[in-house]
Amino acid sequence: xxxxxxxxxSRPVKASAACRIDCGGTLDIKTFYYPLHHLxxxxxxxxxDMKTRIRILPYSSGQIRVSSRGFGTEVYQADNAxxxxxxxxxFAIATYFRVEGMHIEIVSESPPKSALGGSSxxxxxxxxxxxxxxxxDGTARMSTEQVVLLAHGIEExxxxxxxxxxxxxxxxxxxxHAWYWPSRPADPPFTRREVLAxxxxxxxxxxxxLAYCGVPHESQDINTKWIDHFVRSxxxxxxxxxxxxxxxxxxxxTVKDWGAAVRAMNREVEIRRKMTPEVFDEIGVALVEKAxxxxxxxxxxxxxxxxxxxxxxxxxxxxTLREEWADIMSGRKGAKLLDARVDxxxxxxxxx
Numbered sequence: 057x058x059x060x061x062x063x064x065x066s067r068p069v070k071a072s073a074a075c076r077i078d079c080g081g082t083l084d085i086k087t088f089y090y091p092l093h094h095l096x097x098x099x100x101x102x103x104x105d106m107k108t109r110i111r112i113l114p115y116s117s118g119q120i121r122v123s124s125r126g127f128g129t130e131v132y133q134a135d136n137a138x139x140x141x142x143x144x145x146x147f148a149i150a151t152y153f154r155v156e157g158m159h160i161e162i163v164s165e166s167p168p169k170s171a172l173g174g175s176s177x178x179x180x181x182x183x184x185x186x187x188x189x190x191x192x193d194g195t196a197r198m199s200t201e202q203v204v205l206l207a208h209g210i211e212e213x214x215x216x217x218x219x220x221x222x223x224x225x226x227x228x229x230x231x232x233h234a235w236y237w238p239s240r241p242a243d244p245p246f247t248r249r250e251v252l253a254x255x256x257x258x259x260x261x262x263x264x265x266l267a268y269c270g271v272p273h274e275s276q277d278i279n280t281k282w283i284d285h286f287v288r289s290x291x292x293x294x295x296x297x298x299x300x301x302x303x304x305x306x307x308x309x310t311v312k313d314w315g316a317a318v319r320a321m322n323r324e325v326e327i328r329r330k331m332t333p334e335v336f337d338e339i340g341v342a343l344v345e346k347a348x349x350x351x352x353x354x355x356x357x358x359x360x361x362x363x364x365x366x367x368x369x370x371x372x373x374x375x376t377l378r379e380e381w382a383d384i385m386s387g388r389k390g391a392k393l394l395d396a397r398v399d400x401x402x403x404x405x406x407x408x
Contacts, residue, residue, distance in 0.1 A: 057118075057134055061157030063189060064114040070406035071110045071185035074103040074399040075165075075172035076226035077266060077357050077366045079321060080302030084220030087283050088295060089237035095299040097237055099222045100251065100306050102260075103230040105397040108164045108174055110181040112189055115159040122146045122160045124178075126168030139214045145179055148214045152206070153186050167390075169272030171356065171363025173223030179207040180227040184403050200403065204228045205245060218283060221246060223358075230402030232260065234306045251310050257398040263314055265352075265367040265374050267381050269339045270391030278332050278359040285331060294327050301327070314370055321353035321368060328360075335360030339391060342384050343367075350377050366396065 078101040083089055089097045115121050120137055123129040127142040134156030137147035146160055160182060166172045183206055187198040198206070204224045212219040225235055225246060231254070236247040252260055286292055301324035308316035325344070328335055335356050336344060343365050347354035352369030367377060378393065385391035 057154050057156045058190070059117060059157045060112070060155050060189060061114040061117055064112060064158060067189070068114070069110075069112045069185045069189045071181045071188070071404065072107040072406065073177045073181040073184070073227035073403045074230050074401070075106045075108065075170075075174060075177050076101040076103050076223060077172065077264075077364070077396070078102075078222060078226075079305055079324060079355055080298070081220060081222060081358060082279065082282055083295075083299060083302065084222045084235065084237060085218045085283070087218050087286060090239075091286075092295060092299055093237070093239035095296060096303065097299045098234045098249075098302055098306060099220070099237075100234045100302060100309075101222050101226040102232050102264075102396075103226045103399040103402055104166075104172065104266075104395075105399040106165045106172065106395065107399075108162065108166070108177040108181055108227075110178065110185050111159075111161040111163075112182075112185050113159040113161060115157055117157045120147060120150050120156060120158060120160070122162070124162035125164065127162075145175055145211055145214050146182060148210050149179060149182050149186070149207075152210060153190065155186065155190070166394075167268050167272075169363065170268050171358035171360065173226060173358065176207060176211060176223030177227040179211055180204065180224050180403055183207050184228075184405065188405050200228050201245075203403065217280065226402070228403045230399045232257070232309075232398060249306075251306055252312075254400050256312070257400065259312070261397055262371045263368055263374055264396040265369075265378055265381065266364060266394045266396040267343060267366075267385060268364050268390070268392055268394055269337065269343070269362060270385065270388040271337065271339075271362040278335060278361045281332055282359070291331060294331065298324055298327055314368065318351065318353035318368055321355055322348065325353075325355050332360075336365075337362065339384065339388055340365055343381055346380050346384065347377055350380075352377055364394070 232252040305320035
């Protein structure tokens with residue numbers, strides 16, 4: 057084990073990474089993108105200026121403390137920390153780096169379990185921060201790609217089920233991107249395509265709306281159903297159409313054709329609802345119906361089943377929808393509109 061207490065007493069480390077909203081999720085899982093590689097599957101996401109922040113502080117020798125708003129605090133001996141529970145991923149990352157004598161403090165600007173990729177975002181921030189803390193004396197910091205792949209690898213191992221890569225990518229790279237997945241094992245693990253440049257972010261933000269429905273999501277249940285259906289070839293042809301819809305959405309957004317993007321987005325959601333109606337609860341259904349009535353697109357984030365819903369549409373329609381969504385959500389405690397500003401940076405080390 058590497059003691060960090062003395063290092064952190066003189067040089068505490070802070071890092072942050074971005075949450076995301078998305079379209080075409082699940083296609084970033086090998087179970088889907090290898091069989092569908094001939095269709096060029098991609099996943100689209102927008103990194104949000106809604107940060108998960110990590111501070112690594114000194115703590116008792118031989119121990120690791122992890123604290124996070126919404127998930128509590130846990131302390132374990134560094135060589136015997138469990139990887140289960142809501143903070144297990146953080147202990148798994150610490151174990152990978154073989155470190156002890158530190159307090160990992162997590163502060164997230166997104167609601168807990170909001171389906172904005174928060175756990176993956178925290179993993180990216182923590183790995184980047186530990187790489188920074190351990191750098192020097194001939195030890196180089198990890199590259200952004202290395203941080204992403206390690207965060208994904210550890211999270212997938214701890215989860216015990218196939219996991220996608222898009223959350224870590226948005227967290228690390230920021231911006232508005234489509235991510236394309238490999239056709240062959242020798243290909244790069246992802247290919248990045250910028251959909252909108254930084255100078256277009258302010259325009260995009262006027263066409264976006266984001267709401268937290270007031271209840272946490274449980275992504276594993278819905279993801280497991282999608283994977284099981286695909287493996288058993290239950291309505292597998294629908295996934296080919298999801299690939300097509302996602303590609304159409306990306307092409308439309310690239311040229312700011314909001315109408316075409318809305319149509320592709322709504323068709324993708326329609327297909328997924330056919331397979332798993334539970335992606336929306338009663339509040340979610342009301343929000344989607346109101347969006348459709350105003351000519352907007354509306355989609356769950358992540359794999360749905362609670363958490364957040366985002367909308368895309370013409371500026372006037374989004375302004376009207378904002379008021380009506382706020383009225384719908386006033387009936388549920390904790391439900392609220394969230395800022396949908398684009399984060400251009402992604403992962404960031406903050407000098408203390």
